[in-house]
Amino acid sequence: MTTTSTSTDVAAGRTRGRRHPIDPRFALSRTLRYAALLFFLVVVLIPVYVLLITSFKGQGDAAAARAWNLPTVWILDNWHEAWVTLAPAIGRSMLMVVPASIISAMLGSMNGFVLSRWRFRGADIVFTLILFGMFIPYQAVMIPLLQLVLGIGLPSGVPTLIVLHVIYGIPITTLIFRNYYESVPAELVEAGRVDGAGMLRTYWSIVLPISIPSFVVVLIWQFTSAWNDFLFAVFFSSAQNGPVTLALNNLANGSILANYGASMAGALLASAPTMIVYVVLGKYFIGGLMSGSVKG
Amino acid sequence: MRRTIRGWGPPLLLISPSLILIGVFVYGLIAINAYTSMTDMHTAAQTTGRAPVAFVGLANYWDLLGSDSFQHSLKNLALYTVVFLAGTMVFGFLWAWMLDRPVKGEGVFRSIYLFPMAVSFIASGVVWRWLLNSNTGDKASGLNRLFQMVGLDFLQNGWWNNVNFGITAIAIPAIWQLAGYVMALFLAGFRGIPEELREAARIDGASEWQLYRLVVFPQLTPIALSAVIVIGHMSLKVFDLIMSISKPANYQTKVPAIDMFLFKSEYDYASSAAVGVILLVIVAILIIPYLVHVARSGRR
Known part of the structure; x- marks a missing residue:
C-alpha cells in the first residue's frame, strides 16, 4: 500500500x-x-x-x-437458589423471544425491501414515519396500550409480550434491512423487473436468498432487546407469567434483606443467553449496532 | 390507471401489515393517550368505566409542571442526561482513539469494553446496587470499601442517596454499559477516514493537533451526532436501572418514567398519560430535526 x-x-x-x-x-x-x-x-x-x-x-x-475478598469457602447454594427461582422464567423468556424475533425479522425484511428497492412515491415519508416509532418513549402509549390489551383479551404474560415486541420491533428491523438492501446492487432487482418477474417473485427468489447476513443481525438484535426488556414486562406480566428480567428484579429487590449471593448468581444466569450470543456471534452483534444507528 | 395500481398495489400489500400496526400502536395510541391526559381519570373506578370521566383540558399538565415533585423529576432527568451523555462520549471517544492506532490484542480490548451492552439494565443493576452501597467507614461495602483499600478514602460518598445529585450515581452504571457502544461507533468512524486524507495533511505540514482539528473531527461529526441521538433518547427513557438500583419509591432518584409508573400503579391514568406526553415532547424535540436531516441527506 x-x-x-x-x-x-x-x-x-x-x-x-x-x-x-x-x-x-x-x-x-x-x-x-x-x-x-x-x-x-x-x-x-x-x-x-x-x-x-x-x-x-x-x-x-x-x-x-x-466485601472484595475471594470466598473463604466456595459454595454453590446461591447458584442453586437462583436456578430454582429463575428457571421457569428463563423458559418463558425463551418462549417469548424466539417467535418475537423471527416474526419481526420477517416483517422488517418485507418492509426494507419495498422501501429501498421497490420504491413507490412517498416511500421516504413512510420510512421516516415508521422510524419515528423506534424513538418514542413507550410511556407515551402505555396507558391506552394497557386498556387495549385488556379490551382485546390478550392473555397476560408471554403471548402479550410477543405481540408487543413484534410490533415495536418493526421500526428497527425495517431500518436494518433497508440499509442492507440499499447496498445490494440495484441491477440485481432491475434484472428481475426486466425479466417480467413480479415484485413478490423478485422478493422471494432474488432478494430473500441474499438476506441471510441481515437476518442474523436482526435476529440477534431482537433477541437481545426482547430478552433484556423490563418495561413491557413490568406493565404486561406478573411474577407468575413474566420473563426473566422481572423474576430477577423480584429476586433482587423482593425482600428487605437482599440476599446478594443469590441475586448475583441470578444476574449471571439471566445474562448467560445474551452473553453466549455476544461471544459466539459478536461480529454480527456489532453489525447490528452499526446499522441500527448510523444514517438512515 | 392500471399501471398506477400495478405500481402501488404489491408494495403496499407487502408493507400494509406493518403500516397498520405502526399506525394503530404508535400514532393511534399516542392520540388516545393525549386525550386521556386531558381528562380527570384519576381513580380506579374511572379506569374501568364504573365512574364518569370528564374532559379537563390542560389542567393535569399545570398540576404536574407546578408540583415540586415533578420538577424534581425533570431536574433529575436533565442532570442524568448530561452526565450520561458526557461520560459515554468521553470514554467512547478515548477508547476508540487509543484503539485506532495498532494495538496488540485490539480485539480483546474492544470486545471487553463493549460486552456490558449485551447485559440487561436489570442484571447490571443487581451488581451496581451493591457497588453503590451508601455506607462509609467501618460499615462501607462496594466501591466505598474499595476506595478505602486503595487509600482514596476521601472519594467515599453516599452515591444515589443524595437528594440533589443522587441521580448522577445512577448514570455511572449507564456509562459502564454504553461507553463501549459509543467506542464502536467512533472506531468505525476513525477507520472510515481514508489514510490518504491524513497523509495529505501530514505532507502539508499539519501538526498532530491540526490533523485532528481539521481532518479527523469534521469526518467524525456525523458519527458523534448519531451517538448523541441514540444515547440521548435512551437517557430520556431511563427506568430499568432506577427500578433495580434505588427502587421506584425513592424520591432522590425519581425521573418522569418512574412517575409514570407510580401514577399508573395508583390508577391515576390521567396523570400517568400526561407524563407520557411530556416525555414524548422532550424526545420529539431531539429526534424530529434529526429524522428530517437524515431523510433529506438520504434523498441527496
Whole structure:
C-alpha cells in the first residue's frame, strides 16, 4: 500500500521514521497507551469480578470488611437458589423471544425491501414515519396500550409480550434491512423487473436468498432487546407469567434483606443467553449496532 | 390507471401489515393517550368505566409542571442526561482513539469494553446496587470499601442517596454499559477516514493537533451526532436501572418514567398519560430535526 507512488512513499517514510520503536517519545506514548487500555479493562471488569466472587460466597463471608475478598469457602447454594427461582422464567423468556424475533425479522425484511428497492412515491415519508416509532418513549402509549390489551383479551404474560415486541420491533428491523438492501446492487432487482418477474417473485427468489447476513443481525438484535426488556414486562406480566428480567428484579429487590449471593448468581444466569450470543456471534452483534444507528 | 395500481398495489400489500400496526400502536395510541391526559381519570373506578370521566383540558399538565415533585423529576432527568451523555462520549471517544492506532490484542480490548451492552439494565443493576452501597467507614461495602483499600478514602460518598445529585450515581452504571457502544461507533468512524486524507495533511505540514482539528473531527461529526441521538433518547427513557438500583419509591432518584409508573400503579391514568406526553415532547424535540436531516441527506 505504501509503494504505489513516490509521494506516499515519502509520507510513509516520514511517518515510519517518526514512529520508529527506538524513538523514546514514541516508546513512552505507546507504554502509556497500553497502561491506560489495561487500566480501563480492569475497571470495566470490576462488576464481573464482584458478581463472580459474591455468587460463590456463603452467609459467613458476607461481612462488609471482606466485601472484595475471594470466598473463604466456595459454595454453590446461591447458584442453586437462583436456578430454582429463575428457571421457569428463563423458559418463558425463551418462549417469548424466539417467535418475537423471527416474526419481526420477517416483517422488517418485507418492509426494507419495498422501501429501498421497490420504491413507490412517498416511500421516504413512510420510512421516516415508521422510524419515528423506534424513538418514542413507550410511556407515551402505555396507558391506552394497557386498556387495549385488556379490551382485546390478550392473555397476560408471554403471548402479550410477543405481540408487543413484534410490533415495536418493526421500526428497527425495517431500518436494518433497508440499509442492507440499499447496498445490494440495484441491477440485481432491475434484472428481475426486466425479466417480467413480479415484485413478490423478485422478493422471494432474488432478494430473500441474499438476506441471510441481515437476518442474523436482526435476529440477534431482537433477541437481545426482547430478552433484556423490563418495561413491557413490568406493565404486561406478573411474577407468575413474566420473563426473566422481572423474576430477577423480584429476586433482587423482593425482600428487605437482599440476599446478594443469590441475586448475583441470578444476574449471571439471566445474562448467560445474551452473553453466549455476544461471544459466539459478536461480529454480527456489532453489525447490528452499526446499522441500527448510523444514517438512515 | 392500471399501471398506477400495478405500481402501488404489491408494495403496499407487502408493507400494509406493518403500516397498520405502526399506525394503530404508535400514532393511534399516542392520540388516545393525549386525550386521556386531558381528562380527570384519576381513580380506579374511572379506569374501568364504573365512574364518569370528564374532559379537563390542560389542567393535569399545570398540576404536574407546578408540583415540586415533578420538577424534581425533570431536574433529575436533565442532570442524568448530561452526565450520561458526557461520560459515554468521553470514554467512547478515548477508547476508540487509543484503539485506532495498532494495538496488540485490539480485539480483546474492544470486545471487553463493549460486552456490558449485551447485559440487561436489570442484571447490571443487581451488581451496581451493591457497588453503590451508601455506607462509609467501618460499615462501607462496594466501591466505598474499595476506595478505602486503595487509600482514596476521601472519594467515599453516599452515591444515589443524595437528594440533589443522587441521580448522577445512577448514570455511572449507564456509562459502564454504553461507553463501549459509543467506542464502536467512533472506531468505525476513525477507520472510515481514508489514510490518504491524513497523509495529505501530514505532507502539508499539519501538526498532530491540526490533523485532528481539521481532518479527523469534521469526518467524525456525523458519527458523534448519531451517538448523541441514540444515547440521548435512551437517557430520556431511563427506568430499568432506577427500578433495580434505588427502587421506584425513592424520591432522590425519581425521573418522569418512574412517575409514570407510580401514577399508573395508583390508577391515576390521567396523570400517568400526561407524563407520557411530556416525555414524548422532550424526545420529539431531539429526534424530529434529526429524522428530517437524515431523510433529506438520504434523498441527496
